[in-house]
Amino acid sequence: MAKVRQDAWSHEDDLLLAETVLRHIREGSTQLNAFEEVGDELNRTSAACGFRWNAEVRNKYIHAIELAKRQRKEKKRAQANQLKRQPTKRSTLPPPLETETSLVIEPEEEIETTTTMTLDAVIHYLQSMQKDYYDSHQSRRQVEGLEVKNNELKEEIDALERELSVTKKKLSTVEEDYKTFIQIMDRARKMTVLDDQGSGGTPTFKMDKNGNLEQFAHGSSN
Numbered sequence: 744m745a746k747v748r749q750d751a752w753s754h755e756d757d758l759l760l761a762e763t764v765l766r767h768i769r770e771g772s773t774q775l776n777a778f779e780e781v782g783d784e785l786n787r788t789s790a791a792c793g794f795r796w797n798a799e800v801r802n803k804y805i806h807a808i809e810l811a812k813r814q815r816k817e818k819k820r821a822q823a824n825q826l827k828r829q830p831t832k833r834s835t836l837p838p839p840l841e842t843e844t845s846l847v848i849e850p851e852e853e854i855e856t857t858t859t860m861t862l863d864a865v866i867h868y869l870q871s872m873q874k875d876y877y878d879s880h881q882s883r884r885q886v887e888g889l890e891v892k893n894n895e896l897k898e899e900i901d902a903l904e905r906e907l908s909v910t911k912k913k914l915s916t917v918e919e920d921y922k923t924f925i926q927i928m929d930r931a932r933k934m935t936v937l938d939d940q941g942s943g944g945t946p947t948f949k950m951d952k953n954g955n956l957e958q959f960a961h962g963s964s965n
Contacts, residue, residue, distance in 0.1 A: 751879075756785055757800050760792060765804065768811040771819070790868035791875065 760781050767777040778792040785792075801808070 752795055759784065760796055761800050761804050764796060765807055765811045768808065769814045771815050788867065788871045790871040794872060
């Protein structure tokens with residue numbers, strides 16, 4: 744199954760990458776093996792792991808890398824000394840380890856030499872970088888789209904709030920008109936009751952320019 748991991752590197756991913764690379768250095772292995780191990784663990788390509796190590800993680804572990812190299816050399820010396828303590832097997836042993844180490848490429852340097860990188864590996868590495876770039880660009884477009892949508896929703900909310908404010912003002916005006924109407928009706932009712940108690944005739948009312956009711960006297964020519 745092809746590795747299709749597209750999300751960003753987390754702190755835990757970087758930590759796993761660093762620990763694995765340092766372990767391989769201490770054990771005398773290569774960084775390529777470390778990248779492949781981390782790639783299998785995180786479902787990423789070894790090229791993506793190598794790019795992440797060289798671009799972001801490596802500079803944070805300079806002292807740890809030097810310490811791992813020293814531990815590797817101490818381990819090799821300890822193994823060589825252990826072999827020297829076995830004189831009965833010297834005739835069957837390969838040439839001394841010291842003579843071989845002068846021809847061995849250091850694991851830290853191996854990843855940086857052109858002899859370890861095939862054309863297919865370079866192509867795969869560039870394709871992985873291109874895919875990571877497209878994924879990052881697509882995520883950026885999604886974020887920009889969400890920001891535009893958020894601004895549109897804010898504008899809609901502002902418009903609704905303005906409409907609500909206008910509606911509240913209209914409601915307040917209607918309530919005031921209703922209270923005024925009730926007051927006028929109550930005043931007319933009281934005036935009618937008083938007139939009934941006085942003359943017993945049908946009262947006549949007229950509304951002035953301020954909206955107040957005025958009762959005409961019975962028998963007035965005006």
